[in-house]
Each structure stands twice: as structure tokens, then as C-alpha cells.
Amino acid sequence: MADLAELTIADMSAALAKGETTARALAETFIGRMETHRRLNAFITETPERALEMAKASDARRAKGEAGLLEGIPLAIKDLFCTEGVRTTAASNILDGFTPPYESTVTANLWKAGAVMLGKTNLDEFAMGSSNMTSHFGAVENPWKRQGDNRKLVPGGSSGGSAASVAGRLAPGATGTDTGGSIRQPASFCGIVGVKPTYGRCSRWGIVAFASSLDQAGPFAHTVKDTALLLQAMAGHDPKDSTSAPLPVPDFAAACTGDVRGLKVGIPKEYRVDGMSAEIEALWQRGIDMLKAAGAEPVEVSLPHTKYALATYYIVAPAECSSNLARYDGVRYGLRVPGKDLPEMYDNTRAAGFGAETRRRILIGTYVLSAGYYDAYYKKAQQVRALIARDFKQAFERCDVLLTPTTPTAAFAAGDKMDDPVTMYLNDVFTVPTSMAGLPGISVPTGLDSDGLPLGLQLISRAFDEETLFRAASALERAAGFAARPAGF
Amino acid sequence: MSIDVDTVAKIARLARLKVPEAEQPQLAKELSGILTWIEQLNEVNTQGVEPLASVSDVTLPMREDVVTDGGIAAKVLANAPGGAVYLEPGDHSVGGFFTVPKVVE
Numbered sequence: 110m111a112d113l114a115e116l117t118i119a120d121m122s123a124a125l126a127k128g129e130t131t132a133r134a135l136a137e138t139f140i141g142r143m144e145t146h147r148r149l150n151a152f153i154t155e156t157p158e159r160a161l162e163m164a165k166a167s168d169a170r171r172a173k174g175e176a177g178l179l180e181g182i183p184l185a186i187k188d189l190f191c192t193e194g195v196r197t198t199a200a201s202n203i204l205d206g207f208t209p210p211y212e213s214t215v216t217a218n219l220w221k222a223g224a225v226m227l228g229k230t231n232l233d234e235f236a237m238g239s240s241n242m243t244s245h246f247g248a249v250e251n252p253w254k255r256q257g258d259n260r261k262l263v264p265g266g267s268s269g270g271s272a273a274s275v276a277g278r279l280a281p282g283a284t285g286t287d288t289g290g291s292i293r294q295p296a297s298f299c300g301i302v303g304v305k306p307t308y309g310r311c312s313r314w315g316i317v318a319f320a321s322s323l324d325q326a327g328p329f330a331h332t333v334k335d336t337a338l339l340l341q342a343m344a345g346h347d348p349k350d351s352t353s354a355p356l357p358v359p360d361f362a363a364a365c366t367g368d369v370r371g372l373k374v375g376i377p378k379e380y381r382v383d384g385m386s387a388e389i390e391a392l393w394q395r396g397i398d399m400l401k402a403a404g405a406e407p408v409e410v411s412l413p414h415t416k417y418a419l420a421t422y423y424i425v426a427p428a429e430c431s432s433n434l435a436r437y438d439g440v441r442y443g444l445r446v447p448g449k450d451l452p453e454m455y456d457n458t459r460a461a462g463f464g465a466e467t468r469r470r471i472l473i474g475t476y477v478l479s480a481g482y483y484d485a486y487y488k489k490a491q492q493v494r495a496l497i498a499r500d501f502k503q504a505f506e507r508c509d510v511l512l513t514p515t516t517p518t519a520a521f522a523a524g525d526k527m528d529d530p531v532t533m534y535l536n537d538v539f540t541v542p543t544s545m546a547g548l549p550g551i552s553v554p555t556g557l558d559s560d561g562l563p564l565g566l567q568l569i570s571r572a573f574d575e576e577t578l579f580r581a582a583s584a585l586e587r588a589a590g591f592a593a594r595p596a597g598f
Numbered sequence: 599m600s601i602d603v604d605t606v607a608k609i610a611r612l613a614r615l616k617v618p619e620a621e622q623p624q625l626a627k628e629l630s631g632i633l634t635w636i637e638q639l640n641e642v643n644t645q646g647v648e649p650l651a652s653v654s655d656v657t658l659p660m661r662e663d664v665v666t667d668g669g670i671a672a673k674v675l676a677n678a679p680g681g682a683v684y685l686e687p688g689d690h691s692v693g694g695f696f697t698v699p700k701v702v703e
Contacts, residue, residue: 208676322653322654352654414642420639423636441677442679459614471615472606476601488649489644492648492650498653529631530628530632531635
């Protein structure tokens with residue numbers, strides 16, 4: 110058997126089915142790689158004992174002929190998903206000492222499909238960030254480096270640990286969550302595939318909440334088909350999340366045909382933003398050409414409110430964040446810092462428990478929701494959000510899928526863009542509009558920039574039409590033939 | 599919109615978040631920067647546009663009014679900061695309490 114860490118999830122499943130390897134051997138391989146590459150700081154909590162236990166149970170199920178869709182596949186889990194009996198931190202000090210007595214629906218679905226947990230991955234605190242620099246447990250290092258430059262680069266965020274663990278082959282697949290780009294942007298920065306499904310496709314139950322009208326779980330892997338397999342296991346209606354859609358889960362892997370003949374691919378003209386690098390622009394054009402050569406028909410479309418999506422997001426998301434994070438008061442669980450009276454205990458606990466970016470967003474959210482400002486900010490943002498959603502609806506009358514860059518730049522150096530919060534926010538300029546409209550998006554690694562860093566392109570489809578997304582993404586993946594990998598991994 | 603240190607202190611109080619006085623000027627500057635940037639939304643004509651609170655157009659479903667959970671007192675009490683407290687220390691089947699600091703006068 111070749112090096113197990115080199116296999117795709119689909120290949121692992123085939124090898125397991127043929128008896129060429131075991132869940133135990135796979136778990137041991139990746140446990141070894143997690144240990145070797147600890148300097149990436151991709152994991153907050155490694156769970157090797159649990160991985161070996163789950164692998165043993167998986168091998169036993171297979172021996173009985175009871176193999177699930179992801180039987181024996183080891184996975185890394187973003188530390189925003191509650192995992193029963195395993196510390197869950199959201200990368201925040203405020204959840205100090207919290208061990209969930211329950212399992213999130215998405216992870217429960219994965220374990221039901223036979224997957225094995227390797228550990229809990231690092232992230233921006235409460236999933237707020239685009240660099241993984243805001244984690245209480247320290248920054249994550251991107252396995253990729255610029256050619257001839259040894260400076261550490263960020264993996265993107267917020268699901269930075271998940272993306273870095275897959276890119277460095279510390280895990281063959283991982284879960285993430287995406288509120289404004291937190292799966293697609295790190296996937297692009299790390300040269301892997303990342304999917305944000307339609308809002309409502311995956312249950313949010315048991316995922317630590319950031320902005321409830323936007324949060325959605327999704328997978329990372331090396332290939333489009335692997336992400337399709339993972340999403341298939343993660344998705345599905347859950348009565349415990351009233352926004353989870355009561356719809357059957359299609360066979361996403363079967364949709365990965367790459368057959369885009371006659372498919373209309375919309376190219377939104379407003380995504381040609383000022384200051385976009387010539388390399389990204391060229392990559393985008395190559396993507397258009399690739400899909401055209403595969404039989405698709407590019408059409409120019411307009412999404413006129415694109416430029417307002419980020420500002421809208423930075424009202425809606427902090428507003429929801431300030432409400433959601435009000436529950437962390439030091440009373441019932443997590444960190445508690447004493448004070449002379451109850452209000453001071455609240456003040457002290459929350460000041461010590463939340464990091465700078467989380468505090469900023471709580472304050473912004475509190476401000477825009479406060480008396481006298483609600484209409485000017487929050488209501489206005491919800492109205493612009495309606496216009497953004499309408500733009501997409503109208504564009505999809507003329508096309509089946511949209512193709513855009515995932516990010517305006519490749520991965521940047523750790524510590525860059527930290528002086529001004531707005532500069533950091535601009536990272537999500539191409540991913541936020543999709544989130545505001547609740548639509549599914551995928552980032553596919555498509556090329557390298559002149560520094561040798563990966564760049565991704567994003568495909569966006571209609572709500573609950575992930576099949577078209579996977580079909581088009583497979584065509585892009587095949588044509589791009591992205592085979593580069595980070596040195597030393 | 600420019601936010602001054604008094605406003606920072608006020609919203610920090612509303613958010614139950616202690617912000618030391620020394621940090622207030624820097625925060626006022628950052629928050630002002632963010633809010634000024636956000637004000638570009640004023641360019642958008644939103645007259646008559648219905649605000650969109652959620653993209654999910656699923657109507658909240660009804661379900662049978664039956665017990666779907668229960669019998670997990672030990673799990674519920676597992677994270678209680680004061681630990682689980684039982685009326686009869688020897689009997690964990692009844693009377694488990696989740697203890698917290700005093701929050702009402």
C-alpha cells in the first residue's frame with residue numbers, strides 16, 4: 110500500500126472495501142502526522158485515543174458488513190462543533206473548562222456514517238476573523254510558503270486549522286463553518302477544496318453560534334468528490350434546528366460528473382473590483398476559458414449591490430454576534446472572574462474571556478442595535494440584504510452557476526492587515542455576498558501565483574442546487590489539474 | 599459617524615464588557631472607522647424594500663406535543679460551575695440542582 114496520507118477519501122474508501130487497509134492503519138497514519146506537524150498549531154485538542162477507539166469500532170462494523178458512507182475515514186473537526194465528552198473551545202477563553210454533554214448534529218451524522226475523529230481544529234475566536242490570528246490558542250501556520258521566502262503565512266480564517274490540517278495532510282478531510290467566507294477563503298489560501306452549502310442544508314444544532322442567520326457548516330478536502338462525500342454525510346433535516354430544510358439529501362458524489370455542456374456560467378461584472386491583482390484577474394479569465402472549453406457558455410451578469418455586501422455584513426453579523434454572545438456571563442458555565450457584585454462579575458468575566466476582535470464586534474453589534482440607531486443601521490442593512498438576495502435571483506434567471514475569484518489576494522504574512530480592522534474585512538469581499546443571500550458556494554484550487562501560492566476560484570449556484578455546483582466544480586478541477594503541494598508536506 | 603469615548607463607555611456598559619479607560623480612545627477610533635465605512639449604505643435607495651431577516655423561507659414546523667428528551671440529569675448538571683448538588687447525596691436519581699452564584703436580590 111502506498112503512503113496512506115496521499116490517498117483521497119474516495120480512494121481510502123475503496124482500499125478499505127478491498128481490505129487493503131484498515132481504519133486503524135489510517136488513524137495511526139494521521140495521528141503520526143498530527144504529531145510531526147504540531148508546529149502548524151492546526152489543532153487545539155488532539156484526540157488520538159478516541160480516534161483509535163473509533164477506528165477499532167469501525168473495523169468491527171466493516172467486518173460485520175455494516176460499512177457506512179465514510180466508514181473508517183479519519184476527520185478533523187473545527188473546534189466550533191460540540192463534541193460529547195471532548196473539550197470545545199470556539200478558540201475563546203470564555204469557554205474555559207467547557208466539555209459539551211452532547212454532540213452536534215453534523216458531527217453525529219459523520220460518526221453515524223462511520224467517520225473517525227482525529228481532533229478539534231484551531232479557528233479565529235468564535236469564528237470571527239479571516240486569518241486565524243484571533244484564536245486564544247495562538248495563530249495557525251499555513252503549510253504553504255512563498256518561494257524563496259521563509260516567512261509564515263496565514264491559512265485564512267476562520268476555519269484556518271481545518272484548512273491547514275487538510276493542506277498539510279494531517280487529515281484527509283475536515284469540517285468547517287462559513288458565516289462570511291470562513292470555509293471558502295481558507296480553502297483558497299491553502300490550495301484545497303472548500304464548500305459552503307445552502308443555508309439550511311446542514312443543521313446548526315450544537316455548533317457554537319456566531320451569526321445565526323448566516324452560519325453554515327461545510328467540508329474541506331483535496332478533491333471536489335471528497336467534499337461531496339463529506340457533505341452528503343453532514344447534511345440533512347434536523348428537527349432540532351428550525352432553519353434546517355426538510356429536504357432530502359441528493360447523491361452529491363454522483364453529481365461530480367464534470368459534464369457542463371450547455372451550462373450557462375454567469376460572470377458578474379461587479380466582481381472586477383478596483384485594485385484586484387492582475388494575477389487573480391488572469392486566473393479568473395483562465396477559469397472562464399476552461400469551463401467554455403468543456404462546453405459551458407459564459408454569460409455576463411450583473412449583481413449591482415455587490416459593493417455594499419461587506420458593509421451590510423458588518424452590521425448584520427456583529428448584531429447577531431452581540432445577541433448570541435450575551436449568554437457568556439460567567440454564571441452557568443465557562444470562565445468566571447469574580448467582582449464585588451453581580452454586574453462587575455459580568456463585566457470582568459466578559460472582558461477577560463473575549464479577545465480584541467470579539468470585543469470589537471460585540472460593541473459594534475450593541476451599538477447598531479441600541480435605541481435610536483436600530484433603523485439607521487440594522488433595518489437598513491436588512492433592506493440592503495434583501496436587494497443583494499434579489500440581485501442573485503435575477504442573475505440566476507440568466508445563468509445556472511456563477512464563477513468568481515474566491516479571494517482578492519493569495520495568503521498573506523502573519524501579522525499583516527492587523528492595523529486596521531476594515532483592511533482585514535476586505536478579504537471576504539467575494540464570499541460575503543453569497544452568505545448574505547444564503548446560497549451555496551465552493552472554492553476550487555485553480556492555479557498558483559508568481560510566488561508559488563495557491564489561488565482558488567469560487568462557483569455559486571441557486572439555493573439547494575449543490576449538484577450543479579459539484580458538476581461545474583468537477584469540470585473546473587479537471588481542467589485546472591491542480592497538483593501543486595506545499596514543500597515539506 | 600464618529601464615536602467618542604463616552605459612547606464607547608456607554609455601549610460597553612450595555613454589553614456588560616469592561617473596557618478600561620486607557621483603552622477607550624483606541625476603541626473609539628476603531629469603531630468610528632468601521633461605522634464610517636458602513637455608512638456607504640446610505641447611498642442605497644431602500645425605500646419600500648422589505649427587510650430580510652432570514653434567507654430561510656421554511657415556515658416553522660409544528661410537532662406533536664410529546665416528551666422527546668429527558669432522563670439526562672447528570673449530563674445537564676455536568677458543567678454546573680458549583681457542581682451538581684443533590685438533596686440526598688447518596689441518591690442521584692432525584693433532586694439534582696444546578697448551582698450558580700446569586701443572581702437575584
